[in-house]
Amino acid sequence: MNERIRHDVDVAVIGGGPAGLAAAVALRQAGVERVEVLERELVAGGIPRHSAHTGYGLRDLRRIMTGPAYARRYAALAAVAGVTVRTTTMVTGWSGDGGLEVTAPDGLSVVHASAVLMATGARERPRPARWVPGDRGQGVYTTGQLQQTVYLHGRPVGRRAIVVGAEHVGFSAMMTLRHAGVEVAALTTELPRHQSYLPFHLGARWMLRVPVLTGTRVVAVRGKPRLAEVELERVADGHRWTEACDTVVFTGDWVPDHELARTAGVGMDARTLGPVIDATGATSTPGLFAAGNLCHPVETADVAALSGRHAGRSIARWLAGRAASAAGAGVPIEVDGPLAWTSPQRISSSADLPARGRVILRPSVFARLPRVRVSQGDRVLWQGRLPQFVPSRPALLPASWLARVDPSGAAVRIEALV
Amino acid sequence: MPVPEYDLVVIGAGVVGSALAREFTLRGRSVALVDARSDVGDATSKANTAILHTGFDATPGTTESRLVARGYRLLSDYAAKAGIPVEPLGALLVAWDDEQLAALPGLAEKAAANGYHETRLLDPAELARREPHLGPGALGALEVPGESIICPWTTTLAFATEAVRHGAELLLGHTVTGAEPGAGHTVLHTDRGPVRARSVVNAAGLGSDHVHAMFGHESFTITPRRGQLIVFDKLARSLVNHILLPVPTKMGKGVLVSPTVYGNVMLGPTAEDLTDRSATESTEDGLAMLREKGNRIVPALLREEVTTIYAGLRAATEFGDYQISFHPDQRYVCVGGIRSTGLTSSLAIAEYVGAELAGWPGEAMPGPRADVVPPQMPYLGQVDVRPAEDAELIAKDRAYGEIVCFCERVSRGEIRDALHSEIAPSTVEGLRRRTRAGMGRCQGFYCGAVVSRMVDEGADAPVKAEAVK
Numbered sequence: 001m002n003e004r005i006r007h008d009v010d011v012a013v014i015g016g017g018p019a020g021l022a023a024a025v026a027l028r029q030a031g032v033e034r035v036e037v038l039e040r041e042l043v044a045g046g047i048p049r050h051s052a053h054t055g056y057g058l059r060d061l062r063r064i065m066t067g068p069a070y071a072r073r074y075a076a077l078a079a080v081a082g083v084t085v086r087t088t089t090m091v092t093g094w095s096g097d098g099g100l101e102v103t104a105p106d107g108l109s110v111v112h113a114s115a116v117l118m119a120t121g122a123r124e125r126p127r128p129a130r131w132v133p134g135d136r137g138q139g140v141y142t143t144g145q146l147q148q149t150v151y152l153h154g155r156p157v158g159r160r161a162i163v164v165g166a167e168h169v170g171f172s173a174m175m176t177l178r179h180a181g182v183e184v185a186a187l188t189t190e191l192p193r194h195q196s197y198l199p200f201h202l203g204a205r206w207m208l209r210v211p212v213l214t215g216t217r218v219v220a221v222r223g224k225p226r227l228a229e230v231e232l233e234r235v236a237d238g239h240r241w242t243e244a245c246d247t248v249v250f251t252g253d254w255v256p257d258h259e260l261a262r263t264a265g266v267g268m269d270a271r272t273l274g275p276v277i278d279a280t281g282a283t284s285t286p287g288l289f290a291a292g293n294l295c296h297p298v299e300t301a302d303v304a305a306l307s308g309r310h311a312g313r314s315i316a317r318w319l320a321g322r323a324a325s326a327a328g329a330g331v332p333i334e335v336d337g338p339l340a341w342t343s344p345q346r347i348s349s350s351a352d353l354p355a356r357g358r359v360i361l362r363p364s365v366f367a368r369l370p371r372v373r374v375s376q377g378d379r380v381l382w383q384g385r386l387p388q389f390v391p392s393r394p395a396l397l398p399a400s401w402l403a404r405v406d407p408s409g410a411a412v413r414i415e416a417l418v
Numbered sequence: 419m420p421v422p423e424y425d426l427v428v429i430g431a432g433v434v435g436s437a438l439a440r441e442f443t444l445r446g447r448s449v450a451l452v453d454a455r456s457d458v459g460d461a462t463s464k465a466n467t468a469i470l471h472t473g474f475d476a477t478p479g480t481t482e483s484r485l486v487a488r489g490y491r492l493l494s495d496y497a498a499k500a501g502i503p504v505e506p507l508g509a510l511l512v513a514w515d516d517e518q519l520a521a522l523p524g525l526a527e528k529a530a531a532n533g534y535h536e537t538r539l540l541d542p543a544e545l546a547r548r549e550p551h552l553g554p555g556a557l558g559a560l561e562v563p564g565e566s567i568i569c570p571w572t573t574t575l576a577f578a579t580e581a582v583r584h585g586a587e588l589l590l591g592h593t594v595t596g597a598e599p600g601a602g603h604t605v606l607h608t609d610r611g612p613v614r615a616r617s618v619v620n621a622a623g624l625g626s627d628h629v630h631a632m633f634g635h636e637s638f639t640i641t642p643r644r645g646q647l648i649v650f651d652k653l654a655r656s657l658v659n660h661i662l663l664p665v666p667t668k669m670g671k672g673v674l675v676s677p678t679v680y681g682n683v684m685l686g687p688t689a690e691d692l693t694d695r696s697a698t699e700s701t702e703d704g705l706a707m708l709r710e711k712g713n714r715i716v717p718a719l720l721r722e723e724v725t726t727i728y729a730g731l732r733a734a735t736e737f738g739d740y741q742i743s744f745h746p747d748q749r750y751v752c753v754g755g756i757r758s759t760g761l762t763s764s765l766a767i768a769e770y771v772g773a774e775l776a777g778w779p780g781e782a783m784p785g786p787r788a789d790v791v792p793p794q795m796p797y798l799g800q801v802d803v804r805p806a807e808d809a810e811l812i813a814k815d816r817a818y819g820e821i822v823c824f825c826e827r828v829s830r831g832e833i834r835d836a837l838h839s840e841i842a843p844s845t846v847e848g849l850r851r852r853t854r855a856g857m858g859r860c861q862g863f864y865c866g867a868v869v870s871r872m873v874d875e876g877a878d879a880p881v882k883a884e885a886v887k
Contacts, residue, residue, distance in 0.1 A: 126861035
């Protein structure tokens with residue numbers, strides 16, 4: 001009853017979002033023959049499909065468009081490049097000999113590939129995963145579920161909402177709610193300031209006049225069968241109050257969709273919760289690569305796409321025998337202090353630069369002109385100032401210092417002084 | 419409109435009421451199964467610890483002890499035939515201090531007094547070998563190999579489905595508001611009209627004392643005891659091999675860590691005596707307590723993601739035992755005060771009540787039909803093959819290969835089948851209990867919108883692939 005049809009390709013890409021599609025296109029452009037994208041959704045394109053506002057495509061496609069248009073554009077690029085994109089096709093696990101176990105309407109198969117790229121993306125932590133107690137009434141969403149409800153299915157939401165989170169996606173959720181005719185009572189964040197980009201934040205607030213409750217956390221959601229109120233707490237003094245609403249959206253707080261990465265047995269990063277990768281996107285298993293928001297939860301779609309494009313090129317070089325094989329050996333990169341994580345986390349060859357020539361840092365505090373120092377043992381490889389730190393937003397560190405890393409030396413440390 | 423009349427009305431379509439309805443239909447009676455909720459098993463039965471108990475720790479000599487031991491055998495057998503997921507993992511009662519360690523031999527004796535002789539004491543070395551992720555400081559354990567985990571939703575649904583298949587009338591959304599016991603029959607008043615029956619069985623769970631009072635009896639009071647539970651991600655499953663039970667002490671039964679048949683790991687329950695019979699919310703204090711306990715039992719568990727948090731209310735009374743009483747003069751049976759062991763004992767309760775009723779003057783029911791085959795339930799467990807893993811099934815019907823809920827690997831075919839089943843769900847929550855769609859780690863991030871649309875518009879509703887303009 002469990003007979004699987006074997007299917008061989010050169011590179012299998014798990015996930016047809018921006019990172020996976022961009023990687024597949026880059027692989028074809030580098031001359032790799034059989035590139036197959038396995039996408040579990042009905043259509044490829046990933047999260048931008050249901051994020052129907054503009055702002056997509058700046059860094060990778062050099063133009064600005066809506067999320068759905070951006071998703072369609074990548075699907076078209078993949079088709080033109082000769083990528084096979086299989087939708088409604090889910091990789092459910094690994095076969096004993098390293099193949100991908102795949103379920104699709106046309107049957108069960110096992111896909112064997114010379115190289116595999118995991119580009120499975122990230123999701124928002126839902127309410128229980130944030131340990132928020134209360135009732136289990138209707139009206140509690142993540143942005144992902146909200147935007148699909150509104151933009152893909154055109155279905156009603158509620159009347160009055162609280163948005164939990166004030167990073168970029170929180171404002172995106174606010175715009176979706178307004179589009180759906182829902183009054184947004186407030187955005188909340190435990191941090192002292194919102195974390196969105198200023199033009200977006202100002203535009204959204206000026207147009208919609210929604211307060212951002214800073215230093216505020218949600219301590220309970222109440223009401224059944226429909227949500228009726230949330231209880232909020234001012235972190236500074238513990239003052240609590242309730243806000244009536246029939247809708248609450250838990251935004252941001254991303255966790256990588258790492259089931260396949262973890263069950264593949266690759267080295268995992270306890271900070272990003274994604275796989276440990278080197279500058280080429282290689283994991284600790286030779287031939288198994290990772291890119292996009294699985295590795296750095298979460299960046300904008302164009303950054304994910306550029307990460308995929310970079311990994312695609314790296315895989316092509318690896319297939320041609322011109323790149324290091326795995327991030328198992330080499331030098332680890334460590335961060336501490338006000339830095340939550342870094343991507344990549346290992347240096348297997350000082351010749352390889354990461355996507356966009358930058359190491360992504362994730363600060364956990366706000367800071368202006370923070371001083372950053374990169375060192376290996378006693379040697380300082382780089383030091384200087386970055387423009388700013390905003391929690392949950394990337395701080396990009398130029399990676400020119402990678403060439404000076406001693407590949408047999410100690411761990412590289414990235415420190416921030418704020 | 420004439421008032422419908424049945425041989426029997428069972429009040430409460432939880433696991434016990436559904437088992438009772440099944441029993442009576444198999445005995446050829448006309449039965450109405452009445453419940454205030456919109457689905458079967460929607461109150462206490464949906465939110466328990468999902469354990470199939472051997473009854474090793476019951477108080478010997480009680481009705482509960484007898485019915486749990488008998489129910490364990492009946493339900494194990496039934497589950498195998500109906501496709502209800504069961505995993506015989508065995509339980510370990512882990513001792514964390516000298517007092518608990520000293521209590522273990524007594525628990526083995528108690529088990530023997532309950533007719534359970536397979537318990538065994540484990541030393542710390544063997545315990546560590548069997549449960550390598552256990553927190554430091556465990557001094558030993560009592561092994562109870564027969565304790566198993568089971569799917570509570572499929573169990574209730576299987577009983578109710580079989581009852582309906584054999585003619586029971588399922589009256590959901592009917593709140594019982596009063597009873598008029600008469601000489602030949604009783605009229606039950608509900609908010610949707612009266613229902614007449616010759617006999618009435620009260621399996622109303624948290625409301626069983628209120629129904630009891632409608633018949634003029636005040637022999638017990640329900641004090642709902644809340645249990646909050648945390649369900650951890652499936653990636654945590656390898657951390658726990660057995661049902662890890664606390665050693666019961668003077669302070670109560672305590673918090674357990676157990677795998678679920680769906681491949682998660684569960685931590686809980688709390689035990690809070692309340693007065694509000696609808697207080698099924700989780701609380702800050704409850705979660706903090708569970709976090710602390712869990713951190714001691716399996717510290718690595720707390721580093722995994724939480725999939726869901728829920729709370730259930732046990733129908734506790736001032737008595738230690740089940741409150742089952744027979745009132746032949748009123749043609750009335752009370753099956754009250756059935757706490758978390760009710761899942762295990764359900765079939766035994768039904769068998770006991772059925773046999774007792776058959777002895778009443780005028781009832782003389784035949785024995786339950788032996789030729790019936792239990793319904794084949796959709797399989798929700800992780801051990802056997804689910805539809806999306808079944809090549810033959812997908813070859814016959816592509817819908818089983820179209821995965822809608824990614825986290826739980828639920829196919830469109832399974833959702834369609836559930837929506838077309840004999841007891842079809844009317845809500846997303848009901849569909850979840852039949853398929854697990856939306857119950858996974860993303861809690862609807864990916865599939866919530868489409869699943870809720872399928873519930874409202876039918877499983878065959880076309881799903882838009884592109885954004886609504």
